[in-house]
Ligand SMILES: Nc1ncnc2c1ncn2[C@@H]1O[C@H](COP(=O)(O)OP(=O)(O)OP(=O)(O)O)[C@@H](O)[C@H]1O
């Protein structure tokens with residue numbers, strides 16, 4: 442059985458349909474990315490999976506397990522400014538693992554702080570560290586609750602390009618080593634191709650899943666790839682994603698020019 | 706232009722030391738934050754005293770520092786303790802009641818409909834001159850501390866309430882959602898997200914509450930008390946004892962300055978993250 446099953450989900454914001462009959466399944470250990478034009482409802486879908494919003498119709502099922510179902514890494518980090526790194530990383534544990542003592546929780550948190558390379562920064566406050574480091578805290582906080590599914594909403598979009606590159610590699614290694622399942626929203630095609638086993642292409646008005654692209658390439662991907670066949674395949678996949686986005690944007694334009702707009 | 710050749714390392718060390726010495730701020734510059742206000746105050750008091758000594762102040766209408774100090778000393782040995790205690794009690798009880806404005810404001814601010822419903826009432830009451838209600842409190846509570854405390858409470862609660870409500874509205878919704886996604890319950894959200902977010906608003910509210918509370922004590926005691934600093938001020942003014950009357954004002958100023966200093970310490974205690982040194 443899939444670890445996460447999104448079953449015919451529809452969602453509306455105040456009478457305005459944003460997502461329509463979304464279906465998706467994620468297998469254990471899979472890394473799935475979601476790509477789609479701006480405003481198609483990617484963040485909304487992720488918020489639904491995260492339980493931060495409730496679907497109007499449909500179900501979201503997690504494989505019955507004992508642990509935490511999901512944890513989110515946010516684009517804007519969403520760290521608590523008044524808590525230091527250690528307390529921020531312990532946050533999820535403090536709310537969910539009341540059975541553990543504070544010491545035990547901090548021990549787990551320290552382990553993940555080490556894993557994201559922030560040892561020695563435990564007592565720093567978010568404003569004292571760089572954007573890249575803040576997102577490391579965000580990632581450590583999410584991993585620390587050992588979620589069945591790690592949810593990421595454009596996790597590297599607010600970080601400078603070099604740090605994003607480094608963090609992408611680290612995220613891949615972490616997710617691999619820990620055998621985590623992940624669902625990530627992104628606008629960056631190369632990021633999606635670099636990390637994902639599968640990429641869902643979303644359409645708009647209302648948001649829906651149009652295509653499910655399997656990334657059948659060995660790791661590491663991108664400029665590091667030596668094999669010409671792999672390089673070709675990478676370009677093929679990339680063009681396909683790009684084509685999809687172009688088409689969706691074109692549809693959007695057409696829609697905007699049509700008289701349907703008056704109905705808003 | 707010639708370039709001076711500096712032997713490596715050692716000379717460079719000297720050079721840097723010289724720059725450090727040359728750019729070091731003077732002793733006065735380093736202490737100007739304390740020295741400037743202090744010296745200004747001393748100058749003003751000295752000038753005021755000089756005018757008084759020269760006989761240029763009519764003692765009936767106004768007084769000068771040494772005369773006020775003398776009145777202060779006389780009052781200190783005869784009854785000031787009881788007056789301070791009475792005023793302190795009224796102020797303390799009133800402010801303690803007013804602190805209820807914080808949890809109340811957190812509640813109102815986080816329930817949109819409650820806020821909509823109560824907004825005009827709260828703002829209306831805030832601008833009502835509460836001192837006009839003092840006779841009412843005297844009728845209800847009789848002359849004494851409770852009547853004054855009630856004036857203080859009503860004066861002080863509204864800034865706290867209004868600023869707390871404002872603060873709650875500025876809380877970053879994405880932080881609340883993030884906390885909830887990590888399993889935070891309602892109480893966790895109030896304690897870990899809402900309260901820390903609004904500390905600056907609460908401190909501003911307290912600053913206003915203290916100022917208005919002191920006004921409340923004075924006005925309350927003018928009408929509704931048999932002891933206290935405000936009561937004495939009115940009594941002394943009534944018998945043209947201007948130096949002692951001004952000594953009462955000095956006490957009020959000192960108390961309000963002292964409370965604001967305490968408030969700054971409280972802020973450090975409530976919100977240590979806002980004062981963390983960048984290089985530690
Ligand atoms: N809180 C909200 N209230 C009302 N409408 C909203 C809200 N959040 C998003 N929307 C609308 O729902 C639609 C989907 O928004 P969503 O943020 O999920 O899109 P997205 O695909 O994540 O976009 P982006 O790529 O720009 O992040 C958009 O039309 C947006 O305007």
Ligand SMILES: [Mg+2]
Pocket residue numbers: 483484485
């Ligand atoms: Mg989004």
